[in-house]
Amino acid sequence: MRDQGPDVTIAGAGVLGLSCALALAEAGCRVSVRDPGGPGANASGVAAGMLAPAFEAILDEQARPHLGLLLHARDLWPAWAQRTGIELDRSGALAVGDDQWLGELFNRFVALDLRPAELPAAAARGLAPGLSESVGGALLTREDWRLDARVALTALRAAGEAAGVTYSAEPVKAREAGLLVIATGASPSLGDVAPELSCLSPIKGHIVRFAAPWAGGAVVRARGAYAAPGHDSLSIGATMEPGLADSAVDPGKAAPLRAAAGGLFPALTGAPSEIFAGVRAATPDGLPLAGASTAPGVFLAVGARRNGWLLAPLVAQVVAAAITGGDPGRFASRLDPARLSEGA
Numbered sequence: 001m002r003d004q005g006p007d008v009t010i011a012g013a014g015v016l017g018l019s020c021a022l023a024l025a026e027a028g029c030r031v032s033v034r035d036p037g038g039p040g041a042n043a044s045g046v047a048a049g050m051l052a053p054a055f056e057a058i059l060d061e062q063a064r065p066h067l068g069l070l071l072h073a074r075d076l077w078p079a080w081a082q083r084t085g086i087e088l089d090r091s092g093a094l095a096v097g098d099d100q101w102l103g104e105l106f107n108r109f110v111a112l113d114l115r116p117a118e119l120p121a122a123a124a125r126g127l128a129p130g131l132s133e134s135v136g137g138a139l140l141t142r143e144d145w146r147l148d149a150r151v152a153l154t155a156l157r158a159a160g161e162a163a164g165v166t167y168s169a170e171p172v173k174a175r176e177a178g179l180l181v182i183a184t185g186a187s188p189s190l191g192d193v194a195p196e197l198s199c200l201s202p203i204k205g206h207i208v209r210f211a212a213p214w215a216g217g218a219v220v221r222a223r224g225a226y227a228a229p230g231h232d233s234l235s236i237g238a239t240m241e242p243g244l245a246d247s248a249v250d251p252g253k254a255a256p257l258r259a260a261a262g263g264l265f266p267a268l269t270g271a272p273s274e275i276f277a278g279v280r281a282a283t284p285d286g287l288p289l290a291g292a293s294t295a296p297g298v299f300l301a302v303g304a305r306r307n308g309w310l311l312a313p314l315v316a317q318v319v320a321a322a323i324t325g326g327d328p329g330r331f332a333s334r335l336d337p338a339r340l341s342e343g344a
């Protein structure tokens with residue numbers, strides 16, 4: 001029942017903090033979200049917005065063992081999108097590249113029991129407007145979806161507000177009265193409050209955005225780069241810079257991403273673009289920490305690495321269940337912060 005749950009403060013207004021806030025408010029908690037950073041100050045606003053269980057498992061070794069969990073998280077999205085007004089695009093994702101690389105990817109797909117469609121070039125160009133004439137065949141999976149991260153953050157915040165969540169720009173500096181959810185991304189600011197945060201490591205990422213001269217289309221995955229359409233832009237990403245925790249933009253990172261953009265979409269050669277940087281937080285096993293900390297009254301929603309958007313509804317479900325006693329779903333133990341403690 002609404003308005004009878006505990007008071008919960010959430011530190012962090014990225015996708016994980018906002019998602020936990022909404023789930024907790026809907027479960028009857030009085031929720032206040034605190035974050036001193038404005039919009040665009042976090043990894044969530046920088047992200048490409050891919051909900052990509054298939055290509056993450058294919059391309060990222062650390063994600064591969066978690067395919068089932070990633071697919072489950074994606075399957076929570078249609079209901080979550082309906083609750084929040086977030087628009088999902090389910091056109092799918094294409095791999096383009098030389099025959100040898102596509103052959104390797106095909107085998108990895110098959111090994112994971114995912115069946116990509118092999119498309120001729122014209123069909124690939126039909127799904128990804130503007131794609132270079134030099135692209136040969138492509139592999140298509142419909143398992144991967146996408147959203148516009150910046151638009152979706154605004155929608156999440158508004159959905160929270162409508163459910164009674166309040167927001168403040170005051171940082172959380174220490175443990176205060178009531179329950180605390182730490183959703184501070186890669187920031188070490190609350191490391192003294194929850195010992196589990198010490199396992200997080202930062203991975204900085206740069207991404208460039210073009211005002212795309214066309215609307216929509218499938219995500220395109222190429223060797224070393226991807227192109228993800230957004231509401232009114234095309235994002236080309238992204239660098240993986242392990243160990244770097246600052247989100248300052250390094251303009252030197254733009255050139256290779258712009259070159260990749262021009263290679264995939266000739267109309268983007270020389271077109272103006274903006275570069276952004278964000279910091280992902282990674283755990284040793286590639287899955288987030290979602291659930292109770294050993295610190296009493298403290299809960300964690302951090303460490304989603306490359307998949308914070310994909311995993312957000314799942315993390316929110318697990319954290320809300322840990323606080324309100326609801327159903328955490330069948331993957332909660334895989335996300336339990338205690339799994340990485342000494343002796344676990």
Ligand SMILES: Cc1cc2nc3c(=O)[nH]c(=O)nc-3n(C[C@H](O)[C@H](O)[C@H](O)COP(=O)(O)OP(=O)(O)OC[C@H]3O[C@@H](n4cnc5c(N)ncnc54)[C@H](O)[C@@H]3O)c2cc1C
Pocket residue numbers: 010011012013014015016017034035036037041042043044045046047048049050051170171172173183184185186187189190204205206207237238239277278279280281301302303304305306307308309310311
């Ligand atoms: C270039 C790039 C591309 C990406 N693309 C994708 C993608 O396509 N799909 C996908 O699923 N994921 C993607 N990711 C990963 C995704 O962005 C992250 O996993 C996700 O945004 C993490 O969200 P978060 O809420 O944990 O952290 P963040 O978004 O970083 O938010 C943390 C917030 O905590 C606040 N904070 C810190 N300390 C305090 C404090 N003491 N008190 C209050 N607030 C505090 C910060 O100001 C910040 O706003 C990408 C990441 C990058 C960098």
